[in-house]
Amino acid sequence: KEWKPDYVINAAGQDNHFSDPITNMSFSAQGYAKLTELLSPDLVVLEGGYSIESALPYINVGLLLALAGLDYSKVQEPVQRLDREKQTKSLTEQVVRVCDEVIDFWQHRSEVKLEEVFGAGSLFQRQRQIYYDTDNIYESQQEYIRLCSDCAGWRVIYTSSTKARDLVGVVLLPWKPCQACSVEAREQQGELLADQRFSQVICVDPAANLHQV
Ligand SMILES: [Zn+2]
Known part of the structure; x- marks a missing residue:
């Protein structure tokens, strides 16, 4: 917000989806839609695109609905995420701590020698x-x-x-x-x-x- 960009462009990579075989970030289509809603970009660019059956159609429907300000709560992948793949409470707390640290770095950036x-x-x-x-x-x-x-x-x-x-x-x-x-x-x-x-x-x-x- 402080940066005040003229445009916000979301490079909507989707490697962090829970069906991705080599990452374990466990994002769902709902998660991408929520992120899009929070970011409120002017433009979304699709990157990658190999999981064309289990992830992409659902993620991108979610993105488009969120961009249009429409209800995305019914968007769901045909294959469900396993409970053990869901983010743990301790990991959520760690993410919050890292976000706080990054904001602190940004706010004190002019004091860095x-x-x-x-x-x-x-x-x-x-x-x-x-x-x-x-x-x-x-x-x-x-x-x-x-x-x-x-x-x-x-x-x-x-x-x-x-x-x-x-x-x-x-x-x-x-x-x-x-x-x-x-x-x-x-x-x-x-x-x-x-x-x-x-x-x-x-x-x-x-x-x-x-x-x-
Ligand atoms: Zn120079």
Whole structure:
């Protein structure tokens, strides 16, 4: 509410439905409809779409009814959720605690000392392990982010995965980079191109709509 967006768009992913084989979040069609009612989005975009018999038709009817402000209380999947799949009281309490913590972070965000979080140097670095469940791929990333007070700063990512084991370098410019960051990002691209460790170097410049390989 404090953010006051011009539009609220719900990317209505449905992996957290109780019939999903690889998640255990136990959402029901009623739950999605209730969420939609609470969020009151201007637009809903369907994402995914593989459980076309047991989940999608019911979830999306619920979404549409909620968007239209109509009664969705009779929407129900043909296969019922098992009692043991329902959310426990202790888990509900944990969710409430996490929500309170997130709101507290947001309300005190201006008091955060950025140097304590990101360090005092010019580059912040982090490692990430990402698992893509649809294709069973593990990706390892080493990421460096240029800390810049004039723009969002350029980034460089070294990435390899169980699918493509060769190291790939990606230089990413932010939207509206400052002059210094534009120059540095291009220099960084040149360094990666000269570095034999990388099988491929990609430069992403959103302002120029450029994905250069
Ligand atoms: Zn900059």
